[in-house]
Amino acid sequence: MTNIPDLPEAAEALEHFPFDDARGIEVNERFRELRQRKGLLRVRLAYGEPTWLVTRYEDARLVLGDARFSRAMSVGRDYPRQEEATELAGLVILDAPEHTRLRKLLLQALSRSRMEAQRPTLHAAADDLLSSAMNAGPGMDIVVDYAQQMGVLSFCDLLGVPASDREVFESISAALLPGSAVGPEDRMRRFGAVRTCTEQLIAERRARPRDDLMSAMIQARDEEDRLTDTELIDLVFSLLLARFETIITQIPNCVYVLTRGDRVLWNRLRANPAELPAAIEELLRNNASAGAGMFVRYAREDVNVGGTLVRAGEALTVVNESANHDPARFEDPDAIDFTRPPGGHLTFGHGAHYCAGAQLxxxxxxxxxxxxxxxxxxxxVRDITWRERPHIRGAVAMRVTWQGGPE
Structure with missing residues (x-):
């Protein structure tokens, strides 16, 4: 008897994603066509098994918010991704009930009042960094000299990291910069140093609590249940990576959009600073900053998504930059409109995995x-070097000048 094998899903039979080299923050025109066609497109990323692309807003909300789609099923699988090997850990890859428990405890600690209390620290850090740059010359690299440094200083202040250990966190932030020359072994050594500092901080705050996030996470409880040391360390790393990426990516991206062309948007916000919160929401929606492979889910059962029957065990990748430009949800989606009704964009996710630190x-x-x-x-903005094929789209370097700087 002759065995007839299943038809292989040859790499050449599927289109590769992303559709461009991921430089810049403009939304690829291909998504317009995909949103209009029936069904989902099946593609391959640089590594891993095939995945269905989810490009429409309602389909994205379904996949991100429905318990029939799992993050935890990514663990131990050759999941779709842009890097050769990425270890999955922390809150982001858990499903309920484990995810529900940890998120509830985290949100107890990361309260709105605690996040709002960060404003003076953030303002002072930004002000000091800009003053230092101005004293040094008529310009700076807004990625390294401003956004990265602001991210480290504010994260350490939030967590309660002593000044003597902040160099360790600055070291790991430098290793995580796109285009960093830090090799894999050195990067792991730096992660190990951060872990050691975190373990020491946990031990000290258990013995002598203070008014900081680490103390609040240690004290958070659900009845008699508390976070273990391992869970605390995982949450610290998750918060570090999320906070770092938000600041280091979005500040330069927003500056780039606001100052290009005839600078109408920049001048408008200078004249109307009360519009800044609404402007930021619109820029978060408009900018294509989340790259391929960030929102992989697996179907727990057969589910119809956008006219395609996705089989149990198949992967789906939500492309939030496309969903955020879906005209079925946002009127004139390619326009930047600071008066657009707030809310609705998927930049911080949706459902159970909506970013716990979105307000921060x-x-x-x-x-x-x-x-x-x-x-x-x-x-x-004088000069930009864009990242290529990253998880997050943004600048490796962005040179800016101010009044009196070189033309």
């Missing part, structure tokens, strides 16, 4: 951009 990310941007708008009215 908004505060980061409001303070970081607010200082630049107030103090550098003539800020101009």
């Amino acid at each position: 990310g908004r505060i980061d941007l409001q303070e970081g951009l607010g200082v630049l708008l107030t103090r550098t009215p003539e800020l101009t």
Whole structure:
């Protein structure tokens, strides 16, 4: 008897995603066609098994918010991704009930009042960094000299990291910068140093609590249930990576959009600073900052998504930059409109995995951009080096100057 094998899903039989080299933050025109066609497109990323692309807004909300789609099923699988090997850990890859428990405890600690209390620290950090840059010359690399440093300082202050250990967190942030020359072994050594510092901080705060996030996470409880040391460490790393990416990516991206062309948007916000929160929401929606492979889910059962029957065990990749430009949800989606009704964009996700620190990310941007708008009215982007094929789309380097800088 002759065995007839299943037809292989040859790599050449499927289109590769992303559709471009991921440089810049403009939304690829191909998504317009995909949103109009019936069904989903099956593609391959650089590594891993095939995945269905989810490009329409309602389909994206379904996949992100429905318990029939799992993040935890990615663990131990050759899941779709852009990097050769990425270890999955932390809150982002858990499903209920484990995810529900940890998220509830985290949100107890990361309260709205605690996040709002960060404003003075964030403002002071941004102000000091800009002053240092101005004293040094007529320009700076807004990625390394401003956004990265602001991210480290504000994260360490939030967590309660002592000044003597902040160099360790700055070291790992430098290793995570796109285009960093830090090799894999050195990167792992730096992660190990951060882990050691975190373990020491946990032990100290258990013995002597303070008014900081680490103490609040240690004290958070659900009846008699508390976070273990391992869970605390995983949450610290998750928060570090999320906070770092928000600040280091979105501040330069927003500056780039606001100052290009005839600078109408930049000048408008300078004249109307009360519009900044609404402007940030619109920029978060408009900018194509989340790259391929960020939102992989697996179907727990057969589910119809956008006219395609997705079989149990198949992967889906939500492309939130496309969903955020879906005209079925947003009128004139390619326009930047600061008066657009707030809410609805998927940049911070949706459903159970909606970013726990989304409000803190908004505060980061409001303070970081607010200082630049107030103090550098003539800020101009002179030179940009874009990342290529990253998880997050943005700049490796972005040189800016202000009044008096070189033309």
